[in-house]
Amino acid sequence: MTKISKASVNKFLKYSPIVLLISLVVYSFKTHESQNRLDEEFRKEKLILQQELDQIVADYKKMSVKKKGLSRRIITSINKMISLKDSIKDIKKGNYDKLVKYSLKVTQLERENRQLMLKADKLHQENTKLEEENNSVRKKLRAHKKSQESLVKMNESLMNEEKQLKEKIGVAANLEIGNVAISTYREKSNGRYTSTTKSRKTDAFKVKFDLLENELAEMGERDIFIQILDKNNDVILSEKNQGDNGSEMAYNDYIRVNYENQKLGIVSLISVDRNNIEKGDYKVRVYIDGAKAGERKISLR
Structure with missing residues (x-):
């Protein structure tokens, strides 16, 4: 085992505060730099979540749904997202737990958003189909009405002809006598x-x-x-x-x-x-x- 001399120990003790100080300075710098990066990521994540909520709200507002039950659900979802956006905005720097919690909520809302979108799209397709069928029925009804009006006019014409014919036949059917x-x-x-x-x-x-x-x-x-x-x-x-x-x-x-x-x-x-x-x-x-x-x-x- 190597034996450390007293002079070496004294020399180390002489320079150790400086080394420690330098080490602390380097560690503090690295920790501060890491904290800044973390804070910047925190800020970016908050902004992303807020933008995602803005986009979901915008998507909801574009939806035109006449079904009352679905419309109420959409309005409720919009209000929830606006409230969540305000909550995310108020999260203090460094409160990572809340950010993660709200991130999970946004993910859940996105999933609900997709479900509502699919349902609204299905309703839109059904409404489009019903409108096409309704237009087809209206066309048939108009055609039927025109045909009926034509038949009514034809019937009136035939009735007039029949009346005139009966009058002619009536006159012709009268019994006549010869000279008295x-x-x-x-x-x-x-x-x-x-x-x-x-x-x-x-x-x-x-x-x-x-x-x-x-x-x-x-x-x-x-x-x-x-x-x-x-x-x-x-x-x-x-x-x-x-x-x-x-x-x-x-x-x-x-x-x-x-x-x-x-x-x-x-x-x-x-x-x-x-x-x-x-x-x-x-x-x-x-x-x-x-x-x-x-x-x-x-x-x-």
């Missing part, structure tokens, strides 16, 4: 009738006409009324003035026939009291089912 022939007769003592034109000898009016053929007319029973009118347009008295068919029309003869769209001859002999027959003109009117069908005039001396 009128003769006057006197009755002999043997019951036979001979022609006359003298009023004081007239015992009967003979009315003759044809129901004309009409394929459009309705088949079935028809009521025929015959009137003989004097110069005052009053129905003259005759044996058949009192009908029993329930009609309020005054008449001299009433005949019911079965019409089958074919020509049908009608003859009516109307007995009158010659004492009520005066000189002048007499008119014979024929009605079928209450509608006037023909008229003819005869003059008596």
Whole structure:
């Protein structure tokens, strides 16, 4: 073992304070430099966290979500991030534990942010799809409405045509008669009738006409009324003035026939009291089912 001399020890003790001082100065410098770097990293980390929160808030504010539940969650998240940003800003230099704690919170918020973004994006896609479907339905409805309006107009046109056609058919279906022939007769003592034109000898009016053929007319029973009118347009008295068919029309003869769209001859002999027959003109009117069908005039001396 090497033996240290007393002189060497004295020499070391002489210079050791200087060495110690230099060592302390170097250590302090290195520690100060390390602390400055640490403080700078601390400041940078705070700034990064604040910028990240600013970006997340900006992303949230760009989101347009109409769903109430999701909108409330976004507003709540924005408020939490603003509060967290303020808390990070207030962290004192060197409080590394808090910085780490808030860094973890920012990481968690970023994760929530991504989830909300995905959900909002999904809702946006669904809304876009619904809008496209809605637009398609609206187009179909407009087309259907136009088609319906067109059908309504067409229906109205067809109804008008049908009405006009019915009116034409109605007119064409009216039953018509041929010329009305009128003769006057006197009755002999043997019951036979001979022609006359003298009023004081007239015992009967003979009315003759044809129901004309009409394929459009309705088949079935028809009521025929015959009137003989004097110069005052009053129905003259005759044996058949009192009908029993329930009609309020005054008449001299009433005949019911079965019409089958074919020509049908009608003859009516109307007995009158010659004492009520005066000189002048007499008119014979024929009605079928209450509608006037023909008229003819005869003059008596």
